[in-house]
Amino acid sequence: MIPRDHPRYRSLVIRERIADAALKGIVAMEGVGAHGRGEAFDYLIGEKTTESALLAEKTAAALFLSAKKPVISVNGNTAALAAQEIADLQEATGAAVEVNLFHRTEKRVEKITALLEEEGVEVLKGKFERLLPLSHDRALCLRDGIYTCDVILVPLEDGDRCSALSAMGKTVIAIDLNPLSRTAKSASLTIVDELTRALPNITGSCSHLKGEEIEKLIRDIDNKYFLRSAVKEIMGNLADAMD
Amino acid sequence: MIPRDHPRYRSLVIRERIADAALKGIVAMEGVGAHGRGEAFDYLIGEKTTESALLAEKTAAALFLSAKKPVISVNGNTAALAAQEIADLQEATGAAVEVNLFHRTEKRVEKITALLEEEGVEVLKGKFERLLPLSHDRALCLRDGIYTCDVILVPLEDGDRCSALSAMGKTVIAIDLNPLSRTAKSASLTIVDELTRALPNITGSCSHLKGEEIEKLIRDIDNKYFLRSAVKEIMGNLADAMD
Numbered sequence: 147m148i149p150r151d152h153p154r155y156r157s158l159v160i161r162e163r164i165a166d167a168a169l170k171g172i173v174a175m176e177g178v179g180a181h182g183r184g185e186a187f188d189y190l191i192g193e194k195t196t197e198s199a200l201l202a203e204k205t206a207a208a209l210f211l212s213a214k215k216p217v218i219s220v221n222g223n224t225a226a227l228a229a230q231e232i233a234d235l236q237e238a239t240g241a242a243v244e245v246n247l248f249h250r251t252e253k254r255v256e257k258i259t260a261l262l263e264e265e266g267v268e269v270l271k272g273k274f275e276r277l278l279p280l281s282h283d284r285a286l287c288l289r290d291g292i293y294t295c296d297v298i299l300v301p302l303e304d305g306d307r308c309s310a311l312s313a314m315g316k317t318v319i320a321i322d323l324n325p326l327s328r329t330a331k332s333a334s335l336t337i338v339d340e341l342t343r344a345l346p347n348i349t350g351s352c353s354h355l356k357g358e359e360i361e362k363l364i365r366d367i368d369n370k371y372f373l374r375s376a377v378k379e380i381m382g383n384l385a386d387a388m389d
Numbered sequence: 390m391i392p393r394d395h396p397r398y399r400s401l402v403i404r405e406r407i408a409d410a411a412l413k414g415i416v417a418m419e420g421v422g423a424h425g426r427g428e429a430f431d432y433l434i435g436e437k438t439t440e441s442a443l444l445a446e447k448t449a450a451a452l453f454l455s456a457k458k459p460v461i462s463v464n465g466n467t468a469a470l471a472a473q474e475i476a477d478l479q480e481a482t483g484a485a486v487e488v489n490l491f492h493r494t495e496k497r498v499e500k501i502t503a504l505l506e507e508e509g510v511e512v513l514k515g516k517f518e519r520l521l522p523l524s525h526d527r528a529l530c531l532r533d534g535i536y537t538c539d540v541i542l543v544p545l546e547d548g549d550r551c552s553a554l555s556a557m558g559k560t561v562i563a564i565d566l567n568p569l570s571r572t573a574k575s576a577s578l579t580i581v582d583e584l585t586r587a588l589p590n591i592t593g594s595c596s597h598l599k600g601e602e603i604e605k606l607i608r609d610i611d612n613k614y615f616l617r618s619a620v621k622e623i624m625g626n627l628a629d630a631m632d
Contacts, residue, residue: 165418175408175421182425183432186567324429326630377631381624387569388620 157185157193160227160342167226172257174249177223180302187323188340190380198375199339200347206299206319206335207239207351208363213297213317216241217270221248224301224341225258229265231345238352241299242270244291248304250283279310301341305329321345325376336369338376400428400436403470403585410469415500417492420466423545430566431583433623441618442582443590449542449562449578450482450594451606456540456560459484460513464491467544467584468501472508474588481595484542485513487534491547493526522553544584548572564588568619579612581619 148158164181167173173181195203210216218241220232225245236243245258259269276285277293284307287293298311301321305328311318312332320333321344330336337344355363391401407424410416416424438446453459461484463475468488479486488501502512519528520536527550530536541554544564548571554561555575563576564587573579580587598606 161419161422164422168418168421175411176404178411178418178421179404179407179425179428182422182427183429184425185422186426186429189426189569326432326627374631377627381627384569384620384624384627388617 161185163226164223167222171254172261173222173226176249181223184323190383191323191338191376192383195339195343195347196375196379198372199337202335202337202372203344203347204351205363205367206337206348207355208360209297209317209319209335210239210241211352211355211360212364215295216297217291217295218243218299219246219292220258220262221246221302222254222258225261228342228345229262229267231342232262233266235345235349236267238349242291243267244270244288246287246292248284250286279313280306303329305332308332325373330373334369335367336372338372404428406469407466410465414497415504416465416469419492424466427566433626434566434619435626438582438586438590439618439622441615442580445578445580445615446587446590447594448606448610449580449591450598451603452540452560452562452578453482453484454595454598454603455607458538459540460534460538461486461542462489462535463501463505464489464545465497465501468504471585471588472505472510474585475505476509478588478592479510481592485534486510487513487531489530489535491527493529522556523549546572548575551575568616573616577612578610579615581615
């Protein structure tokens with residue numbers, strides 16, 4: 147048991163959730179390592195939502211609200227950490243939720259779908275086809291989901307896939323704690339924040355954003371600004387830690 | 390298969406080795422996440438041995454050469470990544486090698502011992518007693534090994550244990566890629582470098598360091614300098630990445 151007053155309680159609880167989900171076959175072994183990388187960046191960011199990340203989350207809400215066909219792509223780590231938050235975001239946006247795995251097995255797709263449905267997520271189903279410009283099973287997606295969406299949220303996504311989605315002309319919203327990653331650089335909008343902090347902020351903004359504000363947020367999107375702000379935040383924290 | 394010309398080939402091969410070792414029960418699930426955190430810091434350090442890390446490695450060799458009773462503490466991640474390099478360091482220094490696990494089970498101790506022995510390491514054995522100032526099984530060590538050593542190398546060690554060893558008056562050499570960690574701060578000497586790069590450098594220095602040079606290296610130890618240098622390296626890399 148992790149004591150509640152531990153200064154890094156939240157991070158440690160989330161770490162345990164990932165390890166449990168790996169033992170249950172929901173998270174791939176590679177996902178456990180990827181979570182560790184994210185943890186390190188979150189530690190450097192200060193384990194908090196920065197001002198610029200909050201603006202990115204508000205902007206993500208604007209993109210969802212103006213989308214014709216929004217999709218949320220969910221992998222094992224996302225399902226393990228934030229099934230409830232995905233359900234809330236789906237309710238606020240009406241987005242389709244598609245299970246899309248990098249280390250894909252039918253068994254994992256089933257387990258993740260069941261976990262999401264338990265939390266009230268409506269999971270898109272159908273025949274997976276090789277429609278993405280990627281090799282092997284990484285090309286698999288649903289024609290009526292990711293393939294034809296206009297706006298897609300990819301929490302914790304691999305760089306190749308994020309680039310492929312961007313190349314297909316989609317507006318890609320990434321959640322990635324590493325502001326230097328290929329995912330962060332190739333997305334239309336990158337939220338440099340931890341998943342379970344980021345999702346409720348997007349959901350929250352959906353209920354109070356109005357027409358003009360939505361348009362302005364979308365017009366002003368400058369992904370490089372978000373990435374530079376995150377790097378500056380990390381550098382500031384490193385400089386403070388040296389004192 | 391990871392293509393040999395991939396810019397991050399080495400890091401990806403090492404990542405696979407950790408995942409394989411986790412499936413075999415050598416590395417704990419927590420070790421997979423910890424490896425991911427290390428990877429993120431190595432990425433920020435530039436996946437290379439910095440000048441200051443090389444000096445720390447040379448200094449570690451000096452500490453080994455002047456020790457009366459040196460010990461190398463080996464956990465699951467260390468055994469999975471560097472059993473051969475541990476064998477070489479043992480040969481160069483005559484240090485005892487003790488298996489010491491944070492997530493301890495008898496089965497894992499046996500598996501790790503077998504893996505080390507396969508690579509030619511002579512593993513210290515005996516009756517594990519609760520001799521360290523730590524709770525539960527984390528206090529376990531060998532009386533003739535860690536308990537009575539004067540110099541101890543702890544690659545990839547937890548902060549509580551590193552502090553406990555320091556509090557016992559031992560000279561603790563840590564290998565840790567996070568220059569801000571409690572381990573890095575509480576060790577007598579911290580090598581901020583990746584394990585499989587660091588160990589051969591220590592071993593290499595053992596064969597050519599001479600009396601006076603050894604004394605000077607030990608006299609000049611300034612762990613804060615090594616930590617600050619690593620932080621500065623990371624900040625420089627971040628600044629470059631923003632351009």
